Amino acid sequence: MGGLSIxxxxxxxxxxxxxxLELKAVPPQLSWxxxxxxxxxxxxxxxxxxxxxxxxxxxKIKNTQVAAKLHGTIDERDYxxxxxxxxxxxxxxxxxxxSPDGFIPLDDAGDEATFLYLHSRAHWLGTDELGxxxxxxxxxxxxxxxxxGLCATSVSLTIGVLFGAVAGYFGGRTDDLMMRFxxxxxxxxxxxxxxxxxxxxxxxxxxxxxxxxxVEWLTMSRIVRGQVLSLRQQEFIEAAIALGIPRxxxxxxxxxxxxxxxxxxxxxxTIPVVMLLEAFLSFLxxxxxxxxxxWGLLIRDGSKVLEEFPWLMIFPGSVLAVTLFSLNFLGDxxxxxxxxxxxxx
Amino acid sequence: xxxxxxxxxxxxxxxxxxxxxxxxxxxFDLAPGKILGIVGESGSGKSVTVHSLMGLVPQxxxxxxxxxxxxxxxxxxxxxxxxxxxxxxxxxxxxxxDPMTSLNPYxxxxxxxxxxxxxxxxAEREQALKKAIAMLEKVGIRDAAERIHxxxxxxxxxxxxxxxxxxxxxTDPEMLIADEPTTALDVTVQAQILRLLKxxxxxxxxxxxxxxxxxxxxxxxxxxVVVMYRGHIVEQGDVLSIFDHPQHPYTKGLLAxxxxxxxxxxxxxxxxxxxxxxxxxxxxELSEKxxxxxxxxSLQQVADSEIDENDLLLEVRGLQVHFSExxxxxxxxxxxxxxxxxxxFTVPRGSTLGLVGESGCGKTTTGRAILxxxxxxxxxxxxxxxxxxGFDAAAMLPLRKRMQIIFQDPYSSLxxxxxxxxxxxxxxxxxxxxxxxxxRRDRAAALLDEVGLDARFLRRxxxxxxxxQRQRICVARxxxxxxxxxxxxxxxxxxxxxxxxxxxxLLKxxxLRRNLTYIFISHDLSVVKxxxxxxxxxxxxxxxxxxxxxxxxxxxxxAYTRRLIDxxxxxxxxxxxxxxx
Numbered sequence: 001m002g003g004l005s006i007x008x009x010x011x012x013x014x015x016x017x018x019x020x021l022e023l024k025a026v027p028p029q030l031s032w033x034x035x036x037x038x039x040x041x042x043x044x045x046x047x048x049x050x051x052x053x054x055x056x057x058x059x060k061i062k063n064t065q066v067a068a069k070l071h072g073t074i075d076e077r078d079y080x081x082x083x084x085x086x087x088x089x090x091x092x093x094x095x096x097x098x099s100p101d102g103f104i105p106l107d108d109a110g111d112e113a114t115f116l117y118l119h120s121r122a123h124w125l126g127t128d129e130l131g132x133x134x135x136x137x138x139x140x141x142x143x144x145x146x147x148x149g150l151c152a153t154s155v156s157l158t159i160g161v162l163f164g165a166v167a168g169y170f171g172g173r174t175d176d177l178m179m180r181f182x183x184x185x186x187x188x189x190x191x192x193x194x195x196x197x198x199x200x201x202x203x204x205x206x207x208x209x210x211x212x213x214x215v216e217w218l219t220m221s222r223i224v225r226g227q228v229l230s231l232r233q234q235e236f237i238e239a240a241i242a243l244g245i246p247r248x249x250x251x252x253x254x255x256x257x258x259x260x261x262x263x264x265x266x267x268x269x270t271i272p273v274v275m276l277l278e279a280f281l282s283f284l285x286x287x288x289x290x291x292x293x294x295w296g297l298l299i300r301d302g303s304k305v306l307e308e309f310p311w312l313m314i315f316p317g318s319v320l321a322v323t324l325f326s327l328n329f330l331g332d333x334x335x336x337x338x339x340x341x342x343x344x345x
Numbered sequence: 346x347x348x349x350x351x352x353x354x355x356x357x358x359x360x361x362x363x364x365x366x367x368x369x370x371x372x373f374d375l376a377p378g379k380i381l382g383i384v385g386e387s388g389s390g391k392s393v394t395v396h397s398l399m400g401l402v403p404q405x406x407x408x409x410x411x412x413x414x415x416x417x418x419x420x421x422x423x424x425x426x427x428x429x430x431x432x433x434x435x436x437x438x439x440x441x442x443d444p445m446t447s448l449n450p451y452x453x454x455x456x457x458x459x460x461x462x463x464x465x466x467x468a469e470r471e472q473a474l475k476k477a478i479a480m481l482e483k484v485g486i487r488d489a490a491e492r493i494h495x496x497x498x499x500x501x502x503x504x505x506x507x508x509x510x511x512x513x514x515x516t517d518p519e520m521l522i523a524d525e526p527t528t529a530l531d532v533t534v535q536a537q538i539l540r541l542l543k544x545x546x547x548x549x550x551x552x553x554x555x556x557x558x559x560x561x562x563x564x565x566x567x568x569x570v571v572v573m574y575r576g577h578i579v580e581q582g583d584v585l586s587i588f589d590h591p592q593h594p595y596t597k598g599l600l601a602x603x604x605x606x607x608x609x610x611x612x613x614x615x616x617x618x619x620x621x622x623x624x625x626x627x628x629x630e631l632s633e634k635x636x637x638x639x640x641x642x643s644l645q646q647v648a649d650s651e652i653d654e655n656d657l658l659l660e661v662r663g664l665q666v667h668f669s670e671x672x673x674x675x676x677x678x679x680x681x682x683x684x685x686x687x688x689x690f691t692v693p694r695g696s697t698l699g700l701v702g703e704s705g706c707g708k709t710t711t712g713r714a715i716l717x718x719x720x721x722x723x724x725x726x727x728x729x730x731x732x733x734x735g736f737d738a739a740a741m742l743p744l745r746k747r748m749q750i751i752f753q754d755p756y757s758s759l760x761x762x763x764x765x766x767x768x769x770x771x772x773x774x775x776x777x778x779x780x781x782x783x784x785r786r787d788r789a790a791a792l793l794d795e796v797g798l799d800a801r802f803l804r805r806x807x808x809x810x811x812x813x814q815r816q817r818i819c820v821a822r823x824x825x826x827x828x829x830x831x832x833x834x835x836x837x838x839x840x841x842x843x844x845x846x847x848x849x850x851l852l853k854x855x856x857l858r859r860n861l862t863y864i865f866i867s868h869d870l871s872v873v874k875x876x877x878x879x880x881x882x883x884x885x886x887x888x889x890x891x892x893x894x895x896x897x898x899x900x901x902x903x904a905y906t907r908r909l910i911d912x913x914x915x916x917x918x919x920x921x922x923x924x925x926x
Contacts, residue, residue: 238758239758244745247738
């Protein structure tokens with residue numbers, strides 16, 4: 001089960017992301033000392049601690065314009081300026097000066113006062129053209145992509161395995177009919193098929209999962225059918241029939257568990273395909289809508305500006321790659337764990 | 346001067362669970378122009394021995410720890426891979442067990458035959474083809490010039506093995522290694538192949554190492570015999586002395602456990618009747634059981650049960666099974682294969698009917714049709730007075746309890762993903778036997794006990810068992826529904842003779858205890874003779890001879906039956922004496 005530990009680092013930042021839901025537009029650059037102003041009412045001591053916790057503080061603001069968007073970012077050029085702010089408790093605008101230690105008493109010095117402090121809002125992975133933090137978008141995109149990957153794949157897995165097992169088990173004319181049906185679906189241009197599905201049904205993300213799953217099961221059913229055809233020859237299936245075991249039970253207990261190996265491997269291969277498919281559909285306006293993102297979309301956007309802003313391509317790309325790598329390991333681990341012949345002795 | 350001298354060969358496998366000493370210090374010689382037989386059961390190390398000689402042992406986990414094998418001045422164990430490659434296939438050739446899988450199905454026979462000649466630079470293409478055709482004729486393939494361009498699937502199993510032999514001999518090797526070349530074949534085909542090998546060996550003067558688990562085959566063929574057990578050679582000598590005065594208890598057991606046409610055993614002796622294994626300080630010591638001779642004597646005395654000829658459990662009349670070769674979805678049937686073409690027989694309760702014939706004679710299809718696993722085209726099958734031909738799954742359900750089947754291949758007849766407990770209790774729960782799971786599990790444990798296995802095995806998976814143990818599990822599974830009738834479809838054909846004897850004894854014992862009725866399907870007449878009361882000989886979908894088993898053996902009226910009987914390897918001392926001269 002080495003697979004799980006490999007995706008653990010991926011699981012951890014995922015939980016982290018919910019606190020970071022601030023899709024504020026910031027300048028499109030990979031700038032490590034950009035700061036964000038935050039202010040609140042607290043004691044001097046608290047303000048100092050806050051400022052430290054949030055990554056230090058900066059000097060004065062030069063540009064008063066910045067004051068208008070307090071939650072925006074301020075950089076060195078703004079030092080020494082004064083700015084107008086309105087605090088979050090609804091008090092009127094006040095003139096403040098941004099000092100190098102990052103906080104300025106706005107009222108008289110007292111036990112409690114309103115301070116302005118600046119905290120570092122470094123963009124670990126940079127921001128995109130619209131000034132959105134790539135890291136945040138990656139984490140959010142991950143939710144969509146993984147969801148698409150898992151949901152659509154499980155839809156395709158369920159339909160594919162059942163369809164393939166039934167076709168392979170019953171064989172003969174049933175098999176012919178079912179497989180010709182698969183051929184017909186193969187022949188349909190799948191985009192049109194998905195567009196149709198999303199048009200007929202309400203356009204939301206769940207229907208998108210279903211639509212992709214409904215297209216991707218074809219190959220799975222073919223693989224399973226092939227497996228079942230060879231399993232069907234095995235004598236334990238015949239023995240099961242001779243023992244009077246009902247057909248559905250034979251399929252469920254004797255056939256499906258025995259074709260899990262290839263199924264799992266193919267499943268881990270389907271996940272990336274599905275993720276990229278989702279990106280394509282989103283591009284057509286059928287999938288995820290901006291400002292929401294997904295890994296597929298990020299990669300697509302990043303690839304357009306690869307020369308100017310390579311990080312927009314590199315980071316989503318490597319995250320996807322690492323995830324798929326982990327999924328493959330997970331698949332291998334699962335297959336071994338499920339294989340009674342390898343486990344314990 | 347021996348052509349091959351093997352000395353103190355040790356091949357060990359270093360697995361995660363420890364060292365398996367597959368071959369542990371064996372020495373033997375092969376004289377030029379002679380046939381050396383290596384006998385032993387699966388796992389005795391006989392295959393590993395020759396694989397070591399040919400450099401075919403997978404390393405790791407295998408490792409040749411010690412020993413030498415001198416072949417014409419070069420040590421096969423130590424020489425460089427390049428040197429070995431020059432010897433292998435050219436001067437030492439090999440034939441494998443399964444002719445179905447040892448030919449490449451995508452290449453024409455001609456390509457595969459001339460490949461060794463081309464690789465070793467022995468001939469140009471034209472010449473090589475000529476030689477290949479000549480070789481095919483030599484191994485008894487008619488119209489060789491035409492058939493050489495066929496693909497492997499166009500040949501039957503026996504023919505493929507002939508092609509394999511031709512392929513091995515085409516480079517005029519000095520030594521031929523045959524690794525169980527007839528085990529996967531019918532007895533009749535086996536007899537032909539053995540005769541062919543014998544002729545070719547005399548003709549070409551090649552030295553042969555012949556590996557088998559069956560001493561009967563050795564008796565037909567070999568000049569010298571090496572008996573292997575657990576990686577050691579327990580006995581070696583010339584063929585006559587081994588058969589005439591076996592020294593080691595294991596050899597005695599192996600000789601006795603083979604069902605013979607002339608023997609009158611009701612229970613077969615097994616190796617364990619002779620052999621005592623004691624573990625002393627990590628070493629297994631083999632010794633003869635003191636009371637072996639008396640015990641074997643007593644086996645002859647076991648009485649048969651009485652059979653009422655008029656109490657018929659199964660009555661088959663005019664059974665036909667036809668398969669249509671379908672051309673495609675939209676087209677009608679293309680041709681008709683009459684697998685079973687109108688056969689009739691009866692089986693009294695508590696008796697055994699032996700159904701014999703070569704592969705493809707329809708005996709398996711007959712069995713399947715009786716159990717409604719394939720739909721009979723015509724005819725009637727009456728089970729205990731009830732007409733069951735053409736029943737659908739629902740109608741068959743109550744009868745499934747009463748009619749069971751045991752298959753040939755114990756490896757594919759158990760679902761690898763179910764524990765033994767699951768495999769045994771599933772049919773019970775489907776048929777509502779036992780009130781709850783605990784009760785079913787107890788019954789499963791009792792069944793394992795009945796077939797001679799430990800109840801601890803319930804939690805294990807099939808892959809943890811040997812072939813013989815698996816077949817016992819299959820028997821237990823068939824018994825789990827308490828049937829009256831069991832169809833044994835080549836139930837022991839895939840087994841070593843020593844294991845075969847145990848399973849046959851088990852089946853006989855169960856028959857007596859539970860008054861079971863068997864149909865015993867086999868291509869091996871000696872096994873059928875041991876098991877069956879009445880016998881039916883099938884050829885081409887029809888029964889050509891049937892009646893009392895003993896009488897048919899004594900006086901076969903059909904030439905075909907005669908041929909089947911003659912095909913059984915003869916291993917009497919007098920025969921060997923005559924053969925060796």
